[in-house]
Amino acid sequence: xxxxxxxxxxxxxxxxxxxxxxxxxxxxxxxxxxxxxxxxxxxxxxxxxxxxxxxxxxxxxxxxxxxxxxxxxxxxxxxxxxxxxxxxxxxxxxxxxxxxxxxxxxxxxxxxxxxxxxxxxxxxxxxxxxxxxxxxxxxxxxxxxxxxxxxxxxxxxxxxxxxxxxxxxxxxxxxxxxxxxxxxxxxxxxxxxxxxxxxxxxxxxxxxxxxxxxxxxxxxxxxxxxxxxxxxxxxxxxxxxxxxxxxxxx
Numbered sequence: 001x002x003x004x005x006x007x008x009x010x011x012x013x014x015x016x017x018x019x020x021x022x023x024x025x026x027x028x029x030x031x032x033x034x035x036x037x038x039x040x041x042x043x044x045x046x047x048x049x050x051x052x053x054x055x056x057x058x059x060x061x062x063x064x065x066x067x068x069x070x071x072x073x074x075x076x077x078x079x080x081x082x083x084x085x086x087x088x089x090x091x092x093x094x095x096x097x098x099x100x101x102x103x104x105x106x107x108x109x110x111x112x113x114x115x116x117x118x119x120x121x122x123x124x125x126x127x128x129x130x131x132x133x134x135x136x137x138x139x140x141x142x143x144x145x146x147x148x149x150x151x152x153x154x155x156x157x158x159x160x161x162x163x164x165x166x167x168x169x170x171x172x173x174x175x176x177x178x179x180x181x182x183x184x185x186x187x188x189x190x191x192x193x194x195x196x197x198x199x200x201x202x203x204x205x206x207x208x209x210x211x212x213x214x215x216x217x218x219x220x221x222x223x224x225x226x227x228x229x230x231x232x233x234x235x236x237x238x239x240x241x242x243x244x245x246x247x248x249x250x
Contacts, residue, residue: 014214021207025112025146028200029120032145036122045194049125049133053191061137061190069186070138072156072179073149081105081156089163094226096219097163103216104159104209112204113151117143125191137190146201147193153183154205162213162220163228180206 032039054060061067071077082105089098122145127135157176161169184198193201213220 010214010217012214014210014217018207018210018214021203021210025200025204025207028196029116029145032122033120036120039122039196041194041196045196048188048195049191050131052185052188052195053125053134054137054189055132055134056137065182066186066189069149069179069183070190073152073183077152081152081159092226092228094163094223094228096216097223100162100212100216100220101159104155104212107212108151108155108205108208109148112208113146113148113201116146116204117148120145122194122197125194134191136192138192140192144193145197146204147183147187147198148201149187150180150183150193150198150201151205153180154202154207155209157202158206158209158213162209162216163223165224 072080082102086098086102089095089101121143124140124142124144125133125135127133157173157180160176161172164172180202184195184202187193187198188195
């Protein structure tokens with residue numbers, strides 16, 4: 001086997017799917033910006049709010065499951081994704097993975113979420129007492145598209161998958177998918193976002209992270225042999241497997 005054939009490669013599917021998802025995200029952003037008061041998804045968004053959205057005072061928004069998703073997109077979730085996970089990756093000597101994860105978190109939060117939110121500035125659901133519809137049940141900032149919580153869920157879904165070996169990744173797709181679906185449910189349950197804002201927010205966060213996964217792929221593959229849950233120690237020189245690049249010219 002030649003050195004070129006054994007070198008890590010970037011899977012093209014990550015780039016193709018990521019760019020396709022970003023195209024959907026950007027197209028929807030332009031469609032909403034063209035008519036922020038009533039974009040083309042508004043009839044379905046209204047119907048979904050009438051079906052799922054809670055009224056104030058029911059207490060249905062404060063039990064354990066919706067609060068899990070609420071906190072996941074706030075300070076506790078930020079501590080987990082911006083501090084604890086990257087720090088642990090550095091501890092187990094997967095510093096390339098830590099840099100990827102930080103790039104995904106900061107890039108997705110700043111560009112996909114906050115920049116687009118300020119450019120589009122779609123109004124959030126508002127009280128319509130006559131129709132028995134209500135606005136956000138928690139304090140929120142301006143701009144409904146995209147849902148920042150949903151963008152974070154999309155980043156987490158793909159970001160963690162990129163860190164895992166293939167066998168464990170299959171299980172994470174299921175768990176992470178449930179987290180993404182749960183985040184869409186919770187953001188609309190509390191009337192913080194329109195349904196389309198939450199769904200497309202997940203698409204935007206996940207797609208941007210897929211593109212970053214493609215960009216970091218060759219670096220991440222160097223970390224895959226290192227355990228995620230214990231610190232690695234260098235093997236003795238005579239016990240190390242021969243490198244596929246030994247003897248190859250650079």
